[in-house]
Amino acid sequence: MSGRRSRSRQSSGISEDQINDLIIKLQQLLPELRNSRRSDKVSASRVLQETCSYIRNLHREVDDLSERLSELLANTDTAQAALIRSLLTQ
Amino acid sequence: MASLISDTEPPSHLHPTSTDLVRRKKRLSVSSSSASSSLTTGDGDSHARWRSEKQQRNYSAKLIQALRQVRLSSSSAAAATSSPPPTAQKRGKAVREAADRALAVSARGRTLWSRAILSNRIKLKFRKQKRQRPAAIPAVITTGSSSSSSGGRSKKRRVTVAKLNKKSIPTVNRKVRVLGRLVPGCKKESVPVILEEATDYIQALEMQVRAMKSLAELLSGSDLAPQRG
Numbered sequence: 001m002s003g004r005r006s007r008s009r010q011s012s013g014i015s016e017d018q019i020n021d022l023i024i025k026l027q028q029l030l031p032e033l034r035n036s037r038r039s040d041k042v043s044a045s046r047v048l049q050e051t052c053s054y055i056r057n058l059h060r061e062v063d064d065l066s067e068r069l070s071e072l073l074a075n076t077d078t079a080q081a082a083l084i085r086s087l088l089t090q
Numbered sequence: 091m092a093s094l095i096s097d098t099e100p101p102s103h104l105h106p107t108s109t110d111l112v113r114r115k116k117r118l119s120v121s122s123s124s125a126s127s128s129l130t131t132g133d134g135d136s137h138a139r140w141r142s143e144k145q146q147r148n149y150s151a152k153l154i155q156a157l158r159q160v161r162l163s164s165s166s167a168a169a170a171t172s173s174p175p176p177t178a179q180k181r182g183k184a185v186r187e188a189a190d191r192a193l194a195v196s197a198r199g200r201t202l203w204s205r206a207i208l209s210n211r212i213k214l215k216f217r218k219q220k221r222q223r224p225a226a227i228p229a230v231i232t233t234g235s236s237s238s239s240s241g242g243r244s245k246k247r248r249v250t251v252a253k254l255n256k257k258s259i260p261t262v263n264r265k266v267r268v269l270g271r272l273v274p275g276c277k278k279e280s281v282p283v284i285l286e287e288a289t290d291y292i293q294a295l296e297m298q299v300r301a302m303k304s305l306a307e308l309l310s311g312s313d314l315a316p317q318r319g
């Protein structure tokens with residue numbers, strides 16, 4: 001691994017180790033790959049693939065939630081009064 | 091930048107309730123986020139940043155303010171213009187944009203994606219005007235080239251960049267490019283920048299999802315309360 005650094009100079013001069021570190025950090029964020037933390041076994045491309053699909057999932061969740069919230073906000077005219085009431089009862 | 095959201099004050103009769111609401115929402119989010127913040131220890135700087143109680147409180151307060159403005163603007167716009175009432179999709183998009191804006195503001199401008207989100211809102215207004223201009227310019231260029239190369243040798247100047255990317259750049263780089271298109275504002279950045287932005291963006295999105303989910307549950311739970319006629 002240390003030989004790679006001198007041989008393959010990336011165009012911007014960033015070492016592969018740095019990129020690998022970043023990818024490992026990314027892997028620990030993903031819920032899918034977090035449990036099996038055998039960083040050698042999971043390839044970088046797999047991590048990136050999971051990251052893309054995870055971000056798309058999160059986007060979709062946010063869209064669904066915002067639609068739901070918009071309906072809720074539109075329905076309850078006195079949404080603030082209702083919120084305060086519910087906060088008080090809790 | 092925080093003044094962007096709180097600039098337009100809600101009507102006066104709502105004002106006392108708004109501060110109460112913000113305070114009470116803060117208390118509630120503290121209790122709900124204490125469970126989530128105890129889950130992960132401060133692994134890195136970003137981990138602690140997006141999971142702290144303070145951040146959660148900050149975001150929920152901004153979210154509520156932004157959402158309230160969405161509600162007010164949509165109701166006032168429907169009354170002012172003669173257009174049909176906003177469809178569910180438009181309202182949902184407005185909510186999503188407000189939530190994204192609140193999220194970007196609570197990032198305090200340290201990350202690329204947050205700055206891109208905030209600047210995009212301003213750029214959208216100018217983008218609509220700009221679209222007509224570049225359409226006129228290529229027309230001028232093509233007429234100029236056809237007149238100059240009278241031999242009829244109209245070569246295509248555009249090199250298909252997609253082809254270059256697929257073969258010469260390895261798989262990892264290609265996937266990082268795809269990832270860069272998903273994260274706002276990172277389409278043309280270098281690989282390590284994209285990766286770092288992605289880690290921060292994912293955590294911010296998770297916090298956004300959590301906050302909106304709890305807010306939605308709160309609102310739907312209050313449906314049982316009696317409504318004023």
